[in-house]
Amino acid sequence: MLFEKLMQMNEEINELYEKETKGYTIALLGNPNVGKSTVFNGLTGMKQHTGNWPGKTVELASGTFTHHDRIHEMIDLPGTYSLLAHSSEEEVARNFVCFEKCDVCLVVCDATMLERNMNLVLQTMEITNRVVVIVNLMDEAEKKHIHLDLDKLANLLQVEVVGMSARNGKGFRSLKEAIEKTAQKPLREWCVLSYDAQLQQAIERLAQTIHAPGWNHHFLALKLLDPQVEDEKFYAVLTNKEEVQTMVRQEQEHLKRSGCYEQFEDIIVNALQKKAKMICDQCVKIEDGSYLEKDMRMDRIVTHKVWGFLCMIVLLALIFWITIAGANVPSAYLSAFFVQLEAWLHQACEQLHVAKLLEGLFVDGMVKTAGWVIAVMLPPMAIFFPLFTLLEDFGYLPRIAFNLDGFFQKACTCGKQALTMAMGFGCNAVGVSGARIIDSPRERLIAILTNVFVPCNGRFPTLISIITMFFAGMFAAPWNGLFATLLLTLVILFGIFLTFLVSKVLSKTLLKGIPSSFSLELPPYRRPQFGKVILRSIFDRTLFVLGRAISVALPAGIIIWLFANVEVQGITILAYVSGFLDPFAKLMGLDGVILLAFLLGFPANEIVVPIMIMAYMASGSMNDLSNLTLLKSLFVDHGWTWITAICTLLFSLVHFPCATTLLTIHKETQSWKWTWLAFLIPTILGILLCMSVNAVAHLILLIFPL
Structure with missing residues (x-):
């Protein structure tokens, strides 16, 4: 009894504390690419990913911060140019501000492009007077000799x-x-914009009829008169709905007779632009308007119909060359470290008289598999991710989307798919979730189903290893590195080509439709913050992905070791299964071990090569393969040829998504049908490609024997 009373008192104290410390609910709005997520991270201490391209926020993110001993909740809304609700982002942002009754609205603006951002500020102020305008990127404005009178801006906006x-x-x-200060302001009725005389009079008359406590009646009147607005939600806040509905019908008839009804949105947009220009003319002074010329000169090259594509290919190849060349030395050191670690662990197990089964499971299974994953994956990721993030921070990714938009239009899809494709280089699951930036459900599905054709970081080690072992070795240094880079770039370009091809086929069959148009902001070029980029890439991407790979590699290593060491009638389980798969795999130019490695690598692509090595070793564990020369010898001894290498490259590029990506696809589509299609489309295409290449290669060998 006493205990129950103490528990009840504790709950009451906690409720009282939460009530006393509960702060404000704050909505964060802004145009795409104005630093909204950076503001959110700075206030909340969270690590919402930011970058120099539009559309980074594809869902609502919430966080908290403490000020004056009160805990405030902040909601990061999707980046949007207006609240007219033409897109899903605009609708989400408008509905949250209108119906969630947030205490304060923060609107982030770009100091270098204030007039364009002012439209969103004015539309937000029409809803509520509790608005804080954040003029971000003041340092950029100073560099471009743009001077802003913030005090005057505050006076004009109130x-x-x-x-x-x-x-x-x-x-x-x-x-x-x-x-x-803003949260303590009383909500009041106010009129931010003045429209065409006929529309303004209709708004005034309707506003006087509306009874809706806590709402700006002028804004409600505007939305109820708007022919493009779904007005049920707005009618729901009224206490005199029937009276207002009658009044709305009368006013709409009056607007139709005056010709304003058909031009409703044009009148609103013109009023917004006029007010934004008037404000910025008084508050913004540009000393030298030539600051845009540098960006324009660069854009003439990087968005050129010819040079733009050459720039993309050269930059992609340069990143791959740096990744391949730079990863060799640290990979060798890490391999040597794990060789020493395994030797020390074997010695320790012998001294402690550990059972051979446990020693094999732990050292030859877990440690060796994890060691391979770390030695092969960590160096390339630690180089590739920062380089890719530097391009993102510089502002180059939207230019890629601009260049590829024509190809996606020909494939009857949206140019925004280029951005989701770029996300796929890091992780296909991220690319799938990033497809939310595409408004059209049809085009979003196409982007989701084809994202797998862009190799993620888990497949890069396999691609690089095979290219280096079987093709680049034909050349002496430094030409071997350049040749490996060229081949890897061609493989990636082939994956991009398949993205266009499959998108086109889907658009003409399962997902018929015409491509939608979209507006894409080309952000200004900015000097990347090298320190932050490197830290963010290593901690937010590299270590996160590596941790996921190791968490899969450890149990997988145990399973593989058991399969490779447990015998049934003198034959290991691994040999039984690979032998069963071998006939079908031979048709694809592979063997049973390779196909089994891909199947067992379903949880994570990173463990495909370790599985091959484990299966090929007669002892049932991986040798101390600290360099790719020894690894090539192992593969060649088990029947690998140049045909096997090509078919393995192809199947690594084109096969089923990993488990994480498939789960993400199901979460995004809420459909097992599309999840199964995401599995079957690349798998069937990969099998057909491998069979075709294998058949053609053997035909060539019959005609022109080596």
């Missing part, structure tokens, strides 16, 4: 205005004070 450089951590203290 809201709090805070200048910030969020990337450099400047302005957060002032922002917190502005939030506190």
Whole structure:
């Protein structure tokens, strides 16, 4: 009895504490690529991924921060150019601000392009007067000799205005004070914009009829009159719905007779642009307008119909060359380290009289498999991810989307698919979830189903190893590295070609439709923050992906070792299964071990090569293969030829997604049908490609024997 009373008192104290410490609910809005997620991370301390290209926020993210001993909740809304609800991002942002009753709205603006950002500020102010305008990228404006009078801007808007450089951590203290001050402002009725006389009079008459406590009646009147707005949600907040509905019908008839009804949106947009220009003319002074010329000169090259594609291929090849050349030395050191570690562990197990079964499971199974994954994966990822993130931070990725938009249009899909394809280089699961930036459900599905044709980081080690062993070795240094880079680039380009091809086929069969248009902002080129980029890439991407791979490799190593060492009638389980798969695998130019390795590598592509090695070793464990020359000898001794290498390359590029990606596909589509198709399409295509290449190669050998 006493215990129950103490528990009840504890719960009451906790409820009282939460009530006393509960702060404000804050909505964070902004155009794409104005540093909104950077502001969010700076306030909440979270690690929402940021980058210099539009569309990074594809869902609502929430976080908290403490100020004056109160815990405030912040909601990061999708980047949007307006609240007219033409796209899903605009609808999500507008509905949250309207119906979630947030205490403060923060609108992030780009100091170098204030007039364009002012449209969103004015639309937000129409909903509520509790708005804080964040003028971000003040450091960029200063470099471009753009001077902003923030005090005058605050006077004209009658809201709090805070200048910030969020990337450099400047302005957060002032922002917190502005939030506190704004949240305490009383909600009041106010008119932000003046429209065409006929529309303005209709709004005024309707606003006087509306009864909706806590709402700006002028904004409600505008939305109820708008022919493109689904008005049920807005009618639901009224206490005199029937009276207002009658009044709305009368006013709409009046607007139709005056010709305003058909031009409703044009009138609103013109009023927004006029007010935004008037404000910025008074607050913004540009000393030298030539700051855009440098970006324009670069864009003439990188978005050129010919030079733009050459730039893409050269940059892609350069990244791969640096990755391949730079990964060799650290990979060798890591391999040598794990060789010594395994020897020390074997010695320790002998001294401790550990059973041979446990010693094999732990050292030859877990440690060796994990050691291979770390030695082969970590160096390339630690180089590739920072380089790719530097391009992203520089602002080059949207230019890739611009260049590829024509090809995606020909494939009857959306140009935004180029951005999701770029995400797939890091992880296909990320590329799948990133498809949310595509508005059309049809085009979003196509992007999801074809993302697997871009090799993720888990497949890069396999591709690089096979290319280096069987093809680049024909040349002496340094030409071997350049040849390996060229071949890897061609493999990636082939994957991109398959993306276009399969997208086109899907658009003409299962997912028929016409391509949608989209607006893509080309952000200004910015000097990447090298230190932050390297740290973010290593901790947010490299170590995260490596940790996932090791978590899969450890249990997989145990299973593989058992399969390779447990015998049934003198033959190991691994030999039984690979022998069963061998006839079909031979048709694909592979063997049973290779096909089994891909099947067992379903949880993570990173463990495919370790499985091959384990299966090929007569002892049932991996040898101390610290270099690719010994690894090639092992493969050749087990029947590998140049045909086997090519077919393995192809199947590594084109086969079923890993388990994580398939689970993400099911989560995004909410359909097992599309999840199965995402599994079957690349698998069947990969099998057909391998069979075709194998048949053609053997035909060539019959005609022109070596």
